[in-house]
Amino acid sequence: MGTSRTGAAGAASRISVSRTGRSAPAPRTGRKTPLSVVQPKSLPLNEILLGDCIANLEKLPPESVDVVFADPPYNLQLEQALTRPDQSLVDAVDDDWDKFASFADYDAFTRAWLSAVRRVMKKNATLWVIGSYHNIFRVGAALQDLDFWILNDIVWRKANPMPNFKGRRFTNAHETMIWASRGADSKGYTFHYDALKAGNEDVQMRSDWFIPICTGDERLKDENGRKVHPTQKPEALLARVLLSSSNPGDVVLDPFFGSGTTGAVAKLLGRNFIGLERDPTYAKAARKRIDAVVPLDDASVSAPPEKRTEVRVPFLSLIEGGYVKAGETLVDERRRHKAVVRADGTLALGPIVGSIHKIGALTQGFPSCNGWTFWNVERDGKLISIDEFRTKVRAEMAA
Amino acid sequence: MGTSRTGAAGAASRISVSRTGRSAPAPRTGRKTPLSVVQPKSLPLNEILLGDCIANLEKLPPESVDVVFADPPYNLQLEQALTRPDQSLVDAVDDDWDKFASFADYDAFTRAWLSAVRRVMKKNATLWVIGSYHNIFRVGAALQDLDFWILNDIVWRKANPMPNFKGRRFTNAHETMIWASRGADSKGYTFHYDALKAGNEDVQMRSDWFIPICTGDERLKDENGRKVHPTQKPEALLARVLLSSSNPGDVVLDPFFGSGTTGAVAKLLGRNFIGLERDPTYAKAARKRIDAVVPLDDASVSAPPEKRTEVRVPFLSLIEGGYVKAGETLVDERRRHKAVVRADGTLALGPIVGSIHKIGALTQGFPSCNGWTFWNVERDGKLISIDEFRTKVRAEMAA
DNA sequence: TCAAGGCTTGAATCGGCTC
DNA sequence: GGAGCCGATTCAAGCCTTG
Numbered sequence: 060m061g062t063s064r065t066g067a068a069g070a071a072s073r074i075s076v077s078r079t080g081r082s083a084p085a086p087r088t089g090r091k092t093p094l095s096v097v098q099p100k101s102l103p104l105n106e107i108l109l110g111d112c113i114a115n116l117e118k119l120p121p122e123s124v125d126v127v128f129a130d131p132p133y134n135l136q137l138e139q140a141l142t143r144p145d146q147s148l149v150d151a152v153d154d155d156w157d158k159f160a161s162f163a164d165y166d167a168f169t170r171a172w173l174s175a176v177r178r179v180m181k182k183n184a185t186l187w188v189i190g191s192y193h194n195i196f197r198v199g200a201a202l203q204d205l206d207f208w209i210l211n212d213i214v215w216r217k218a219n220p221m222p223n224f225k226g227r228r229f230t231n232a233h234e235t236m237i238w239a240s241r242g243a244d245s246k247g248y249t250f251h252y253d254a255l256k257a258g259n260e261d262v263q264m265r266s267d268w269f270i271p272i273c274t275g276d277e278r279l280k281d282e283n284g285r286k287v288h289p290t291q292k293p294e295a296l297l298a299r300v301l302l303s304s305s306n307p308g309d310v311v312l313d314p315f316f317g318s319g320t321t322g323a324v325a326k327l328l329g330r331n332f333i334g335l336e337r338d339p340t341y342a343k344a345a346r347k348r349i350d351a352v353v354p355l356d357d358a359s360v361s362a363p364p365e366k367r368t369e370v371r372v373p374f375l376s377l378i379e380g381g382y383v384k385a386g387e388t389l390v391d392e393r394r395r396h397k398a399v400v401r402a403d404g405t406l407a408l409g410p411i412v413g414s415i416h417k418i419g420a421l422t423q424g425f426p427s428c429n430g431w432t433f434w435n436v437e438r439d440g441k442l443i444s445i446d447e448f449r450t451k452v453r454a455e456m457a458a
Numbered sequence: 459m460g461t462s463r464t465g466a467a468g469a470a471s472r473i474s475v476s477r478t479g480r481s482a483p484a485p486r487t488g489r490k491t492p493l494s495v496v497q498p499k500s501l502p503l504n505e506i507l508l509g510d511c512i513a514n515l516e517k518l519p520p521e522s523v524d525v526v527f528a529d530p531p532y533n534l535q536l537e538q539a540l541t542r543p544d545q546s547l548v549d550a551v552d553d554d555w556d557k558f559a560s561f562a563d564y565d566a567f568t569r570a571w572l573s574a575v576r577r578v579m580k581k582n583a584t585l586w587v588i589g590s591y592h593n594i595f596r597v598g599a600a601l602q603d604l605d606f607w608i609l610n611d612i613v614w615r616k617a618n619p620m621p622n623f624k625g626r627r628f629t630n631a632h633e634t635m636i637w638a639s640r641g642a643d644s645k646g647y648t649f650h651y652d653a654l655k656a657g658n659e660d661v662q663m664r665s666d667w668f669i670p671i672c673t674g675d676e677r678l679k680d681e682n683g684r685k686v687h688p689t690q691k692p693e694a695l696l697a698r699v700l701l702s703s704s705n706p707g708d709v710v711l712d713p714f715f716g717s718g719t720t721g722a723v724a725k726l727l728g729r730n731f732i733g734l735e736r737d738p739t740y741a742k743a744a745r746k747r748i749d750a751v752v753p754l755d756d757a758s759v760s761a762p763p764e765k766r767t768e769v770r771v772p773f774l775s776l777i778e779g780g781y782v783k784a785g786e787t788l789v790d791e792r793r794r795h796k797a798v799v800r801a802d803g804t805l806a807l808g809p810i811v812g813s814i815h816k817i818g819a820l821t822q823g824f825p826s827c828n829g830w831t832f833w834n835v836e837r838d839g840k841l842i843s844i845d846e847f848r849t850k851v852r853a854e855m856a857a
Numbered sequence: 858t859c860a861a862g863g864c865t866t867g868a869a870t871c872g873g874c875t876c
Numbered sequence: 877g878g879a880g881c882c883g884a885t886t887c888a889a890g891c892c893t894t895g
Contacts, residue, residue, distance in 0.1 A: 199595025379694030404657025
């Protein structure tokens with residue numbers, strides 16, 4: 060999320076963020092409450108430290124933070140401009156802070172900041188790192204080599220990802236977060252299992268989270284209406300991270316603070332934060348943003364209800380679920396039209412292949428057709444709408 | 459999926475799987491059709507090679523396979539037995555083949571088999587590897603170090619994952635697959651974009667797949683009713699993998715064949731397979747399983763024609779076919795741009811002459827333009843896209 | 858004031874054949 | 877191998893304009 064990578068290792072500037080009425084840090088409510096709940100005096104709580112991330116980490120006292128959220132550069136390695144089908148240019152992440160000469164360089168950078176972060180983590184602290192396939196494998200391997208203990212990998216499924224414009228790959232619709240404790244012996248980490256379950260229709264929270272990307276009013280803009288930061292993360296993502304793995308009053312460290320999402324959500328949820336950021340423009344925008352946050356009541360700092368929308372079911376899932384078989388014949392309600400199911404989830408009408416909707420429309424000579432309600436299969440002499448199977452698949456997906 | 463790791467490097471036994479009525483491998487239908495569609499004589503098609511995976515890989519001819527699906531040991535590092543809330547014992551993966559002394563050992567193993575696999579991949583072959591957070595980060599980093607080029611990471615979201623019994627983590631509800639080409643210059647890989655889109659409600663297939671785990675009749679059991687293999691993958695998963703990234707007649711290699719899901723689905727979908735497996739019990743069960751598979755009709759498994767491989771039609775053919783007349787005016791959909799048709803199949807924009815694409819780009823000020831979908835002619839007061847005429851010309855050419 | 862439709866945009870390793 | 881050219885390619889949200 061930030062750029063605190065290559066700055067000078069000199070003395071850090073501090074940007075203090077206005078306090079919020081909340082006074083001293085609240086005591087941790089996790090089970091293994093430490094003897095002293097007061098943070099070390101030198102801990103710069105609710106401040107943004109300007110300067111090199113590793114140099115600043117080295118100035119913090121050891122074993123002093125409860126949770127770390129890190130959104131490091133992804134090392135995207137883009138080589139050419141990309142245009143949408145309408146010929147508009149995609150605004151790529153081409154900032155200097157995301158450029159590395161080689162994988163070896165990126166690995167060295169990764170191991171350096173991870174080591175520095177590990178030193179300031181309390182024994183039962185946990186670390187979150189987010190990334191994409193460009194960097195997450197290197198980050199994960201480095202974590203393991205440095206004796207972090209991976210607890211989960213979490214998939215952030217984007218509600219509205221950028222499409223694959225050239226049609227040469229699958230839509231890159233998710234990013235990956237790794238959640239790790241400081242070591243295999245750090246068994247007392249915070250995890251609000253019951254709260255998450257209660258907020259998730261009374262079933263355990265899974266490792267795949269469906270959350271929209273950051274847009275609209277939440278997205279920080281400068282005076283010219285341009286986005287302040289190219290990769291601002293949604294607050295909903297950070298909220299779930301902090302609600303699941305931290306307590307009110309905890310210290311949350313973000314070594315790549317960027318636009319300050321971690322700080323804004325920490326303040327909202329009654330956590331303390333420490334932000335490290337190299338770029339003064341980002342830090343200034345983050346401070347302004349955080350100052351405007353009004354913390355929630357202590358009582359309401361619990362898991363927010365999930366919003367549910369009806370999920371789109373690929374017809375292919377009906378084949379995969381065993382409801383419909385490749386090679387069998389679909390018919391309409393009056394058995395006037397037929398089409399054959401193909402293994403890839405398309406239908407064949409003689410030589411013509413298309414979706415259940417396209418073929419449904421074609422066989423009737425209509426411009427469009429809802430294939431779900433048009434097509435049926437025969438089971439024990441009776442016709443069953445494929446829409447019934449879709450309902451069942453949806454139920455399975457929700458379970 | 460299998461165990462072909464530590465076996466002796468001696469001569470491989472071959473377990474031949476009965477052929478299926480399907481005779482010689484069908485020619486690839488991808489664009490870069492090789493001069494010879496016959497596989498090298500020494501390629502052991504539709505066989506399971508017993509023995510050490512790397513030793514067997516080294517015996518295969520170079521650049522001979524089209525797709526690789528690999529389900530290597532996960533290196534789970536389980537330290538104690540796990541019980542459910544009702545105190546029943548969870549049947550964990552505790553086989554010898556999943557035990558490694560250290561991450562360094564696992565890395566060495568990973569790099570060895572990946573290198574051996576890369577040698578037998580054709581230039582435009584792609585590789586799929588599946589894993590969990592225990593091993594996938596190491597695999598991904600090794601892939602990148604060996605110059606594979608990652609195309610996507612795919613999340614297999616399990617419909618029915620095992621819950622987290624102790625309530626100390628998120629339900630581990632997914633596994634990760636990495637899809638990679640042999641190198642950054644391997645641009646001609648197979649990807650059935652249109653078929654996947656048509657089978658997915660006419661929107662692009664995303665990187666997160668929702669598929670049930672392997673249960674019920676699909677799960678191989680021995681005579682005592684115990685599962686044959688601890689990590690048998692669902693056929694639906696392999697089906698989507700092969701339908702998206704291979705053609706009928708292709709050679710699919712699985713270096714950790716295990717219970718033979720890759721072979722069973724390859725046969726079902728008219729692909730050839732090569733399976734490597736160290737454990738004779740697994741290989742025997744796989745052979746029996748594959749022998750029972752009845753392949754689908756060719757018509758159900760072939761990929762529908764991709765739009766980008768359709769016959770190229772010169773614009774001049776529209777004039778020759780009488781659909782468009784020399785001297786008439788083409789306009790865009792909103793009648794903002796105009797150009798005049800010349801007798802040689804070019805367009806004139808004032809003094810400038812060029813192709814339908816060039817002139818379309820020029821008049822809009824874009825770097826490029828698809829003239830077929832941009833330009834229209836007026837007929838009886840209505841605009842008709844010249845692309846409709848192209849469709850008619852194509853139909854005439856096919857007739 | 859509202860509804861409908863247009864425009865913009867998002868961490869992206871994004872074409873392929875012929876000459 | 878490089879240049880030139882044909883022509884294929886996007887989904888969901890949110891904001892804004894238009895009627």
